[in-house]
Amino acid sequence: MLVYLQMIETPLEQSKFEALYRQYRDLMFYVANRILHNDRDAEDAVHNAFVSIAENISKIEDPMCPKTKGYIVTIVEHKAIDLYRRKQRRNVISIEDIHLGIQPEPDSGVALAGCFGKLSDRYRHVLMLKFRYGYDNREIAKLMGISETNAAKLIQRAKQRLEKLCEEEGIL
Amino acid sequence: MKLTDEMIAKAAGDYEQSVLDSLPVTEHAFSPAFERRMKRLIRRQEQSVGYVYFKRAVCAILAIVLCVGACLMLHPEARAAVVDWIRRQFAHSTYYGPSDGVYTDIQPTKELPTYYELDWLPEGYSLYSRHITNEDGSVSYCDDANEIELQYYFATKSTHVYVSNEGYEVRYVSVHDGGADLYLAVDENLSNKLVWYSDDRSVIFVLTAPFGQEELIAMAESVRTGRENVLRYDFGWLPEGCTFDSCSSFEEDGSVRYREKYDSIELSYDSNATVGGIYGDGEEKCVTVKGYTARLYIYTYENMVLGSSLIWKDEEQNVVFRLYANCTEEELIKIAESIIPVQ
Numbered sequence: 066m067l068v069y070l071q072m073i074e075t076p077l078e079q080s081k082f083e084a085l086y087r088q089y090r091d092l093m094f095y096v097a098n099r100i101l102h103n104d105r106d107a108e109d110a111v112h113n114a115f116v117s118i119a120e121n122i123s124k125i126e127d128p129m130c131p132k133t134k135g136y137i138v139t140i141v142e143h144k145a146i147d148l149y150r151r152k153q154r155r156n157v158i159s160i161e162d163i164h165l166g167i168q169p170e171p172d173s174g175v176a177l178a179g180c181f182g183k184l185s186d187r188y189r190h191v192l193m194l195k196f197r198y199g200y201d202n203r204e205i206a207k208l209m210g211i212s213e214t215n216a217a218k219l220i221q222r223a224k225q226r227l228e229k230l231c232e233e234e235g236i237l
Numbered sequence: 238m239k240l241t242d243e244m245i246a247k248a249a250g251d252y253e254q255s256v257l258d259s260l261p262v263t264e265h266a267f268s269p270a271f272e273r274r275m276k277r278l279i280r281r282q283e284q285s286v287g288y289v290y291f292k293r294a295v296c297a298i299l300a301i302v303l304c305v306g307a308c309l310m311l312h313p314e315a316r317a318a319v320v321d322w323i324r325r326q327f328a329h330s331t332y333y334g335p336s337d338g339v340y341t342d343i344q345p346t347k348e349l350p351t352y353y354e355l356d357w358l359p360e361g362y363s364l365y366s367r368h369i370t371n372e373d374g375s376v377s378y379c380d381d382a383n384e385i386e387l388q389y390y391f392a393t394k395s396t397h398v399y400v401s402n403e404g405y406e407v408r409y410v411s412v413h414d415g416g417a418d419l420y421l422a423v424d425e426n427l428s429n430k431l432v433w434y435s436d437d438r439s440v441i442f443v444l445t446a447p448f449g450q451e452e453l454i455a456m457a458e459s460v461r462t463g464r465e466n467v468l469r470y471d472f473g474w475l476p477e478g479c480t481f482d483s484c485s486s487f488e489e490d491g492s493v494r495y496r497e498k499y500d501s502i503e504l505s506y507d508s509n510a511t512v513g514g515i516y517g518d519g520e521e522k523c524v525t526v527k528g529y530t531a532r533l534y535i536y537t538y539e540n541m542v543l544g545s546s547l548i549w550k551d552e553e554q555n556v557v558f559r560l561y562a563n564c565t566e567e568e569l570i571k572i573a574e575s576i577i578p579v580q
Contacts, residue, residue, distance in 0.1 A: 082279065082282045083279055083282075086275065086279065090265075090267070090275075091263050091264050091265050092260060092262075092263065094263075094265045094267070095260065095261070095263045095265070096260070098265075104268075105268070108267060108268060108270075108271040111271070112271065112274050112275065112278070115275065115278055116278065119278060119281075119282050122282070131254070131257060132253075134257055135253040135254075135256070135257055138253075138256065138257065138260070139253075177244060177247070177248040177251070178248045178251035178252040178255060180248070181245075181248040181249060181251075181252040182252050182255075189252075192245060192249060193249050193253070196242060196245045196246040196249050197246060197249035197250060197253060212536070212543055212544070214543060215536065215543065224240065224245065227240060227245065227248075228239075228240045231240060237238050237239070237240060
């Protein structure tokens with residue numbers, strides 16, 4: 066009974082999506098274009114990112130907060146790398162050494178964050194989705210276009226890789 | 238010291254902040270094609286939000302009606318108040334569904350469902366994309382700046398089509414001597430909509446276009462079953478029990494999907510692609526499909542096969558094929574070898 070008496074939402078999610086679009090589309094294009102170096106491909110990546118965002122709009126609370134901005138950047142970065150891999154002419158052999166995404170300044174100031182930045186794009190994205198934005202394995206699998214089993218395995222490997230990097234840096 | 242989940246979350250947050258700090262403030266002039274695609278996406282969000290809003294309103298109304306059922310029977314004033322409240326809750330969306338007890342009995346089959354397209358279009362518009370499933374479909378046409386979209390829904394027992402009427406003036410018009418609802422947008426930047434049923438009321442059509450009543454009705458009355466195949470390639474052989482799920486096509490690429498008991502078989506084809514890699518965890522090897530070298534990926538986990546992907550380029554047709562299925566290597570190659578162009 067109480068479930069049925071919950072507050073009815075207005076077209077809040079509609080205006081939230083549009084607000085995200087207006088606020089971040091230029092930034093998203095910049096991020097995508099840095100990876101793809103092609104205006105048309107970058108626009109494709111931005112559109113694909115918004116499709117993903119639309120499917121998960123309920124996960125976003127405040128369109129203007131820094132966490133949302135980071136989430137948006139992560140999604141479009143992932144989509145741009147996806148598109149890059151599909152369009153490149155040479156074979157992708159190993160996912161271990163691929164760093165196509167945005168790289169921050171070398172001196173990140175925090176050692177563990179520095180190790181985080183050294184992860185491959187795929188490992189970094191899956192850890193961001195899991196531990197920063199709170200996605201469960203099923204949602205991550207859907208976002209990344211893989212099975213839930215593979216998503217769980219990918220998270221485990223990413224954590225192992227991060228742990229190894231931290232050990233090499235003497236952090237752990 | 239062991240790496241904990243809390244440490245990972247903190248590292249992710251610190252890394253994210255450093256990335257955001259490094260990003261500049263920029264602007265970009267997006268292409269008309271991009272703006273058009275985003276307009277469509279925002280419009281679809283608007284429709285899906287309307288559906289969620291409407292569904293929750295119906296749940297609340299039903300709960301209230303059940304609780305005060307006896308009171309309503311005894312007090313006419315209360316009944317009138319509730320009817321007025323229900324009318325106000327439905328004011329922002331119009332519901333279309335199977336009418337007069339007519340249901341289309343759709344059973345999943347290997348055959349494609351009927352699909353529709355427009356026989357008459359305003360000047361300058363050409364076909365952009367088509368998409369069909371067992372329950373609905375759409376076809377869209379574009380010129381340099383705008384889009385016309387025809388969506389159709391097969392009226393089954395579970396069909397629920399909600400069309401937002403907020404920001405629209407709704408008029409009753411005639412299509413093929415039958416009734417139709419014309420939604421005229423108050424905001425001239427929005428497209429108008431026309432909603433009507435097929436003659437036997439087994440299909441619900443929703444036409445969205447930046448045109449007035451006359452053009453919308455002309456397009457609606459020109460709707461016919463499709464003549465050109467949406468599907469350009471199909472399977473000549475599939476494992477027993479597979480049924481058609483959906484297909485889509487664009488100018489240079491398309492896809493088709495069949496459903497198995499627990500998984501799906503998906504084929505995508507692209508005449509403007511190259512054979513790239515497949516990323517993921519699994520075993521990779523080269524095989525031959527129709528005389529061409531193909532890359533086979535078998536995804537496994539703890540000696541369990543999770544699925545396989547096969548990519549190859551048919552040089553004669555200049556098309557790159559990507560096939561996914563959860564079956565043995567032999568079956569996958571057999572499925573790939575059976576792919577034929579649809580006449």
